Amino acid sequence: MSKQKKTTIKDIANVLNITPSAVSKALNNHPRISQKTRDAVIQVAKNLNYQPNRLASALRKGKSNLVGVIIPRTNSIFFSNVVQHMEEVLNLSGYNVIMTQSNESYTKECTNIEALLDTQVDGIIASLANETTNFESYNKIINNGVPLIMFDRSDYEIDADYIGIDDVRSSQLIVNHLITQGCKRIAHIAGYSHTRIYKNRIKGYIDSLEQHQMEINEELILESNLSLNDGREKMQQLLQLEERPDAVYAAGDYAALGALQILKEHNIKVPEEIAVVGFSNEPFTALTSPSITTINQHSEQIGKLAAKAFIQRMDEQNSDSNVTNIILEPELIIRESSKRI
Amino acid sequence: MSKQKKTTIKDIANVLNITPSAVSKALNNHPRISQKTRDAVIQVAKNLNYQPNRLASALRKGKSNLVGVIIPRTNSIFFSNVVQHMEEVLNLSGYNVIMTQSNESYTKECTNIEALLDTQVDGIIASLANETTNFESYNKIINNGVPLIMFDRSDYEIDADYIGIDDVRSSQLIVNHLITQGCKRIAHIAGYSHTRIYKNRIKGYIDSLEQHQMEINEELILESNLSLNDGREKMQQLLQLEERPDAVYAAGDYAALGALQILKEHNIKVPEEIAVVGFSNEPFTALTSPSITTINQHSEQIGKLAAKAFIQRMDEQNSDSNVTNIILEPELIIRESSKRI
């Protein structure tokens, strides 16, 4: 049973004594075919358990109906939600998703791009790996005439559509909130500033402090990879300062959790002595005690909008239209870890 | 720049005044070609920015190097880890992954299977949707001669390779542990018993109680969809019994969390008054207070083994070889929610 030859439109044509092209038309609801033939074809197709070969069709039409997606990691609820909603929208328009992950590695990212282009995807939707500072392979996608949509992590050097939240604004929301809560010495466990979103978060942090005529203190800004362990280390470092901070804003939830752990281990009261804020609304932030204040990045919307941006690119004829830039308003979710009043 | 024609082996052939077939051989390290030609071809290919067209190659060779993956949900760390490690192994062997999700829906699952078969994937790796009780479409995959590997959720009616953990044993580990902790009335918030893994978890639960000459009480076994909300509801129900349980084993972590929330809301001490155990080792189980005892399902191993099983199927000539069945030993992770002594 396992090696039966697959039935093709040719087989169907033979049975009915018509030509393959007639069968093709019948199967694709082409107008120039009689209802009678169409019905007959569909009947025979069913009988022979016909399975269209999208590869052949793709080759012929020069369109694979495959969309490549590159995300840094799957084990982050943000990215996996984004992909989930992207898929939803894309499937509705007849696209399948090829998902790849870079594991935050630049080389893996390049390999993935190569592989996706080889597979003749109709477009690529991506978010940068942490490591990436060279954007040639992304520009190669564009130069190949393949639509590219970036989300969350991108760079000004990549001339593609972009969907993300306003990171400067996110930081401002957080810092303003902390100031309202009476915090006077706010530390920032930042991401690496070579990445645009983290640079923007640092900028928002600084802007907000300046607006309130508060001092910018270099020793309170620590760049990190935002892992749980890095959060722990940086928090340790902050505790060893002459003058402790009274609030810590980490640019990622895992780092915030690490900080929280250290504070608990040192019996430092959160938020009374030191307030903690994270970023991304990972599910665990609602479940820790105290629960962690964080930013909702709108993964669902980002996924859907990115998919729609791609579909629009495919639909439009004039591929020279301007690049779309959708910046969503972040939402501050205030929880116990920062509520002092 | 965006509409440049893609370079093909024909273009390369023209430049060098040789035939496409020679170029093909050179590019594929075919032995019957001179080193000189090979070098020249590779040089020109680089100059013209040649990108092989895998679709054409796939059509010709009858092999797409695409593997379809069907998972019920992406927002579960178990499934997303599995996919991640699957991808790792598959990429190494030159395969790309097309990821689809059923959202626990039977219809979506069928659509996904159709789409994947149409795309001419070389194989499918899948885990059943909760809803699924009809396995025709899976058997269709097999009948089409496409290798099928199931993991975690499968059924005896699907005659495919399988990788999963020993669910009966998992329940036994849990129930034995609870008994050791002095629990005498152990409730089970179960999954729907039409699904094999949940049936097995129920079986393990019953077996273990019988082994200890403890009573099997129907009112303590509640089937559910294992969502957080269902966990809350079932826990409510259990609290309304004449005689309360002193332990609750939920067949999923989210349900366990729901139960924990209800217990907290009622100021019932965990684990002193009622112990709680979950299943799957979702990251949040380590972070709640009390942290939740649970089962490690070995997502990494499952992903890798499933990928390897597929690769083996592809490599072997005699496709009639027996079905592989890999059952991994579960690991009980004991945390605060069940530690009474």
Add this chain to the structure above:
DNA sequence: CTGAAAGCGCTAACAA
């Protein structure tokens, strides 16, 4: 070692 030629399965001009 290289070339000629056929064809994977499907689609789209064009012709009838």
Add this chain to the structure above:
DNA sequence: TTGTTAGCGCTTTCAG
């Protein structure tokens, strides 16, 4: 309305 024909880009016999 249907058929003929050519070809998407690549691989693979088979001849030379």
